[in-house]
Amino acid sequence: MTFLKNISDIHLDILKEVGNIGAGHAATALSTLMNKKIDMTVPSVRVVSFDEVMELAGGADNVVASVFLRIEGEAPGSMFFILPLPQAEKYIRQLTKNQSFTFSDVQDNDIELAMSALQELGNILSGSYLSSLSDFTHLSLYPSVPALSVDMVGAVITFGLLELSQVSDYAIVIDTALDEEDAKLPESVRGHFFLLPDPDSFHIIFSALGVKVDA
């Protein structure tokens, strides 16, 4: 885990701020889209094993709707917007004006519209996360076209760990949860943003923000 060797608490605090700014803008975008007040948690930045990354998203077996995109440009990485199914259903109902939508009993012609609504939601939120991150760091960051998958957490998140897995058995996860105000949702039904910078991107992000990493 050599790339983690020089990461101190100060660096983790900076990554927290990165999550704060990105998810803050995304929460505003979601709030506008849904016409509801959206709260976000204080971002957490954790150095965790791959299995623990899955636990953060509810466990490897847990089925979620997930929008994944690769960040390209000066500081490449992976980003996930993860919604538990009840939450995804709620957003789909609101966006498609189909109040009876559920994943468990879905008509073929409904699923296409539902998926496209969810994908668009993911596009807007991750786009706003990334553009505020790009403004904050003055780095050029471009999102790939986001891809949507409704499947097990383990199966979808591994994809974002591939770059890291070549240098480490640990990941630095910048995690922010979103909630509707007053919803008082348990942890398991919250939407999450996961930002997983590639190993070589950390020192680029730090030096863009004027912090040295001793090499």
Add this chain to the structure above:
Amino acid sequence: MHKTAEIIKVGIADMNIVKAPDLIRTTGLGSCVGVVLYDQAKELAGMAHVMLPDSSLSRTEPLNKAKFANTAIKELFEILMKSGARQAVIKAKIAGGAQMFQFSGSSDMMRIGPRNVEAVLQELKELRIPVIAHDVGGNSGRTIEFDPKTGLMQIRTVNKGNSEI
């Protein structure tokens, strides 16, 4: 006292072995491949959750052998042999290697699932371990559970239900 069956869990880039009546399971295989080697008569099996095709991709020391197809299968084979499995009768079942996301302009990393499957099959061929059954590819995540007593692998998917190989 009667021993109740336990389920041994295998994490990502991890491996373990199991003896009946216990079962062995790994959850949420996407592009990763779950490899089971087993000696049916001895009711002994090992499972690896392979993440990448080749240890030459690794830029770190020490190497986590369970992570790469070319190192994981050899290691698992040796552990099984030390635990009393017999080389001539060891067989394999594999599952996983899906392509979870469809992207345009697919780079090498984008088709990691198929590459993992190819690497696993190649390694099994070199060790002369016959592949009795496989369920690979597609675009669904899989959770697999192997019973060393029956030699059967249960496969659970979200979209395509359950199956047994």
